Amino acid sequence: MLTVALPKGRIAKETLEIFSKIFGDSFVFDDRKLILQTDKFKFLLVRNQDVATYVYHQAADIGVVGLDTLEEQGLDIIRLLDLRKGVCKVAIGMKKGEKLDLSRPQITVATKMVNITKRYFAERAIAAKIIKLYGSIELAPLVGLADMIVDIVETGTTMKQNGLEVVEEIMESSTYLIANKNSFFEKKSEVLDIYEKIEHIVKNG
């Protein structure tokens, strides 16, 4: 029996569709239920940012989560497989027409992803003051709270609608199948069996 942590929303739906394709059963959470128990799996519906935490503490053996979230949290888990879903970019956005000037003595960056941002600027020896925000990041440069933002970009529409544009891409992200390190060794055949089946679907559709 494997416990699988899924992030609420589209990714959970798409992942359950993959399981349906593999096993031929319907995998659907009952309304507002957070646990879906089947013969072989127990699925948990959690917040996107909590998936890796559930897996790291072995409340779930495996999970599905975005690479950006994994990079931000830096937890010691196994990245099993790139599912090639939820493809997006982590990018720097500035007011339209503004240029990224990294020679300034200090820049102010607003972001949800403090660790990715800190690492990016530290690697380039740039003194960046990072302001942690929890949402509506695009607002920060417009009201003078920050010179730029670091945020997830899928199509770029949200930035565009708020008068911002992407000036630099930091990393590409997509969803990954992850596993707890001890679960991997304790339940290797089960984990690798589901790995193979999911990989087949990802590659062949």
Added chain:
Amino acid sequence: MIFEHEIPDNSKLYFLSSAKQKRKIERIAAEILYDNGFEEIVTPLFSYHQHQSILDDRELIRVNDTMNHNMTLRADSTIDVVRIIDKRLGRNTSHKKWFYIQPVFKYPSTEQYQVGAEFIGQSSLPSVMESAVEIMNALGLNPLVQISNMQIPVILTKMFDLTLDDFRHINIEKFLALDIAWLKKLVYLQNIDELDAILDIVPGDIKIELVKMKDLCSGLTCNNVTLSPLYYSKMLYYDELYFRMIDKNHLFASGGRYKNNGLISVGYAIYTDTLIQTLTKD
């Protein structure tokens, strides 16, 4: 503001049943280790040499001596035990089997109680590992014993475009993408009875290392064993056979063969805090 009841993050406080459990674990471990021919050593809390064994030196808690030389609090016992026996006590004793019961400290305020055993100048891991199995048995625990060999990832990095980080993070997708039948079998290898079929198809230098894993398994009295030839330890000094004792998400013990200043030794550490947590819960 610090309240009167506060203690630093990740420091340890045991009382009543948990303190009793700690004493019981240490007593049982000491008895078994004495019976197996080990003698006890207590090493200084302060050390000049910890950077040799800690991968990330930011984990060290630094202080200075009277001459302003850098010292750190002990973050790992093994290297200090081996160095002190080899370099300082050489004239006082020729004994090679030592155990310690003492905590280690990591920045900023993490404390970890450990029981460790080292057999200095010995290269055979079963000679010490069996005492760890005995301690687990005496405590009524039956963890999964994971056997690995650090030489295998090192050899594979020389054969393919792989890094040790790929092994630290167990990058299965990258290993399988190489599309090599025997490498795939190493990824899937779990039980000792699957090993013989693999020995016939792997390159010679990998075979030598796999045979060492096989010999280690056959010398052990426990039956709850899994083989993980592609696992790479985060510790700097383990360089060959290596084992972890795990139970659910807990690491009960780990150890292996290591080299210090050219001297090959074997040893392990038991993580007392994890055992206390597990045994107190049960």
